[in-house]
Amino acid sequence: MNLNYNRIIELLEGQPEQYVSGEALSRELNISRTAVWKQMKKLESQGYRIEASRRLGYRLMGKPSKLTLPELLVKLEGTTLVRSIKLLDSVDSTQNIAQQMAEEGAPEGTLVIADQQTNGRGRLGRSWVSPAGKGVWMSLVLRPGIPLQFAPQLTLLTAVALCRALKSVVPLEIGIKWPNDLLIGGKKISGILLESTAEDERLRYVIAGVGVSVNLEPEDYPKELLDVATSLLIAGGEHIDRGAVVAAFIRQLEHLYAVYQREGFGPIRTLWEALSVTLHKPTKLYAPTEVFEGTPIGLDERGALLVEKADGSVVPVFSAEMRFPEANSGG
Structure with missing residues (x-):
């Protein structure tokens, strides 16, 4: 963070609950009013909540709340699954x-947490909105x-735990x-991505990636995502302790993994x-080799989704994009 950002924060904190005019900030920082707005x-992208008024200023x-290792x-x-935590800013x-850590021999239970992701990714190569200080x-x-x-x-297990x-x-x-998106009112609240490496047909390691939109506000999302995505704050109206979300997930995962x-x-299952x-x-499934309609009726013992087609036949599906008729059924 550069000197302008630090000075702006000092000036705003120096007058808590009060507005500081754009003119005063411009004069103090020796930059234009437009530059002040950009700052x-x-x-805001770093997690600060700033109220702007054309007449009064800022x-x-x-x-932004910071996750800390002691917290x-x-x-x-009392948990045993997590053996080490790497806590990063961005x-x-x-x-x-x-x-990378797994390839270098990191043991099971190595947890990597970032305050912000600049290129977070989800299933099917999609990007994931991961602003600073607002999610897990x-x-x-x-x-x-x-x-x-x-x-x-393991993908289904992680979804249940979260x-x-x-x-x-x-x-x-x-x-x-299915398989692992979490929805509130038809809108996506989190994403789960498991990536694995195998040797001799056995898993060497699995990286279980989890993104939870905890305290994101509507302006944090691109407009085109507001119909299909939400956050715990938007859905519930209250800011949530991100550390509590991390701990609750690890406890559930540890129990279900055992x-x-x-x-x-x-x-x-x-x-x-x-x-x-x-x-x-009833849904439409876009599988790698075909597109078909059917009704999911359960999981089989391998973890495949069992889908009943119109002719009464039941087929197992391991990978597909699922779309419901409802417009807001999520991504």
Whole structure:
């Protein structure tokens, strides 16, 4: 952050709850009023909440909350899954950092968290809006040692863990859209991306990437996403402690991961089906080799989505883009 940003923050903090005119800021910083406006927009992108008035000037309404290692360690007390935490300010993608660390031998339970992602990514190569101080952007190294064909089960397990975690933090109706998007009122609240590397048909490691839109405001989203995306703040009207979201997810994941390793996929399948907003709704599926319509009826023992076609046949689907007739069914 350059000297202008620091000085602007000092000036705004020096008059709490009051406006500082654009003229005063322009004079103090020796820059134009337009340059002052651009600096304010940059501060907003860093998580500062600034109220602007053409007549009165600018007022500081809130500062970005920073995740800290001591805070996270306190919140994670009693858990055993996370062995180390790498906390970063801004990265292109936590997936990239975690993958590099895994290749260098990082053990299972290595957690990478960033305050901001400049090139966060989701499924199917999509980008993910990840502004500073407003969400949870993290990737966890797992080394399950299971056969490669069971990798989809871990994606579903992660979705269940995150859904249960968010429902424990906020009193909102949250459900899973197959395979792992979480929705509130048909709008996407989070994204999950699992990327794996295998050797001799067994998983060497899995990078479980999770992005949760916690305290994003409408202006943080491109206009074209407002119909399909939301945040916990927008949906619930209250700012949420991001550290609490991280801790709730890790606790749920640790519990379900242990259940999975002990009892297999059966219990996870039952939980996923109970939390799903996908089942028993007619949909169109865009699979790699075909496009067809059908009604999802459940998961099979491998983790594939079972879809009943119009002719009564049931087919397993491992990978497809799902679109419901409703306009706001999410992405």
